Amino acid sequence: MLDFILLDPTFSCCTLSAAVLKIGTLYYSLSLWSQGAIAAADFVVATSLSLLIISEARNLSKRFLEFFEHIGNIANGVFTIVQPHEIIDQDSAIAHSITHGQIEFRQVNFSYSLGKKVFDNLSITIQPGQRVGLVGFSGSGKSTFVNLILRQFDPQSGEILIDGVNIQDMTQEALHSQISLIPQDPSLFHRTLIENIRYGRLDATNEEVIEAARQAYAHDFIAQIKEGYDSLVGERGVKLSGGQRQRIAIARVILKDAPILILDEATSSLDSITEKAIQDTLDLAMNGKTVIVVAHRLSTIAHLDRILVFDQGRIVEDGSHAKLLARHGAYYRLWKMQAGGFLPVEANNQNVSELHTTG
Numbered sequence: 260m261l262d263f264i265l266l267d268p269t270f271s272c273c274t275l276s277a278a279v280l281k282i283g284t285l286y287y288s289l290s291l292w293s294q295g296a297i298a299a300a301d302f303v304v305a306t307s308l309s310l311l312i313i314s315e316a317r318n319l320s321k322r323f324l325e326f327f328e329h330i331g332n333i334a335n336g337v338f339t340i341v342q343p344h345e346i347i348d349q350d351s352a353i354a355h356s357i358t359h360g361q362i363e364f365r366q367v368n369f370s371y372s373l374g375k376k377v378f379d380n381l382s383i384t385i386q387p388g389q390r391v392g393l394v395g396f397s398g399s400g401k402s403t404f405v406n407l408i409l410r411q412f413d414p415q416s417g418e419i420l421i422d423g424v425n426i427q428d429m430t431q432e433a434l435h436s437q438i439s440l441i442p443q444d445p446s447l448f449h450r451t452l453i454e455n456i457r458y459g460r461l462d463a464t465n466e467e468v469i470e471a472a473r474q475a476y477a478h479d480f481i482a483q484i485k486e487g488y489d490s491l492v493g494e495r496g497v498k499l500s501g502g503q504r505q506r507i508a509i510a511r512v513i514l515k516d517a518p519i520l521i522l523d524e525a526t527s528s529l530d531s532i533t534e535k536a537i538q539d540t541l542d543l544a545m546n547g548k549t550v551i552v553v554a555h556r557l558s559t560i561a562h563l564d565r566i567l568v569f570d571q572g573r574i575v576e577d578g579s580h581a582k583l584l585a586r587h588g589a590y591y592r593l594w595k596m597q598a599g600g601f602l603p604v605e606a607n608n609q610n611v612s613e614l615h616t617t618g
């Protein structure tokens with residue numbers, strides 16, 4: 260008990276002053292009463308008043324503690340919001356419009372933090388209109404590759420060019436408005452479903468939004484919700500499953516119709532029947548666009564023009580599905596290893612090239 264009192268100064272201070280007030284009032288009023296200076300009623304009023312003062316003082320100190328806690332939380336929140344953007348447009352940045360959709364990595368070096376490099380001198384060109392699949396074990400750098408194209412991060416050295424223009428010379432608004440992305444785990448805004456889909460193209464009419472939802476196989480489940488397209492999404496509205504959120508994200512992309520399309524495991528949360536149905540829509544959406552598809556399920560990218568096999572930040576194989584299978588290399592091993600169409604998270608700590616050499 261003594262330890263507790265010594266360790267918590269607010270406790271000891273409050274309790275001590277409360278005890279002093281209580282005992283002091285009791286002692287003083289008792290002595291006055293015994294001398295006949297006050298009546299019994301005065302004695303009762305004095306003691307109950309002192310108890311009231313103690314309990315209100317305790318409440319007040321609690322409120323003060325809460326008040327300063329809230330001030331701290333608000334200060335933290337404001338500090339987070341007013342952080343300057345890490346990546347800002349250069350003054351000379353232009354709103355370049357992407358006409359062909361060629362993507363080039365030129366000697367790119369990138370690491371998230373000092374020390375471990377994700378890409379070491381990576382150079383690769385993706386031709387306009389090419390549909391490219393990225394494969395490799397978890398952590399091999401596939402998402403980082405697409406994040407760099409979207410300029411979520413700047414490489415430490417080297418250049419990323421779209422149609423020959425360094426993306427650092429483009430405004431981020433121009434860059435992002437011309438690249439569609441279906442991320443690994445799409446998030447929705449706390450808005451209505453129709454607003455969430457319209458985010459793909461803000462000037463789209465209701466009919467266009469609904470048509471995009473139909474193509475993305477989202478219309479049927481939206482129609483089943485009580486308020487349909489006007490349902491609010493989020494904590495106080497409808498909560499959607501991963502697959503439903505992916506379909507909303509696909510509808511956004513169909514509406515946006517940008518020249519570059521990036522799918523990061525876009526159909527990973529869908530059941531196989533919906534996935535099969537959506538695959539046709541996605542193939543249609545890919546028409547005439549430069550497309551990058553990240554997939555764990557190799558069957559979803561086997562039909563693409565080109566496959567890049569990532570291994571610890573390096574591209575160890577590059578070619579079509581048929582060509583890579585014929586090589587009997589890393590991709591062939593991965594294809595063989597698929598149990599039920601999925602890549603294992605890792606292959607007993609082997610990397611892809613080891614798989615290649617250990618036969």
Ligand SMILES: Nc1ncnc2c1ncn2[C@@H]1O[C@H](COP(=O)(O)OP(=O)(O)OP(=O)(O)O)[C@@H](O)[C@H]1O
Nearest residue numbers: 371372377395396397398399400401402403404443
């Ligand atoms: N935001 C981040 N901060 C620090 N390191 C990161 C970050 N994102 C990824 N990494 C690291 O960078 C490397 C590449 O990760 P990346 O997410 O690109 O892999 P991936 O191939 O997309 O994996 P998965 O198949 O699991 O999605 C990993 O070693 C990972 O730990």
Ligand SMILES: [Mg+2]
Nearest residue numbers: 401402403443
């Ligand atoms: Mg990833």
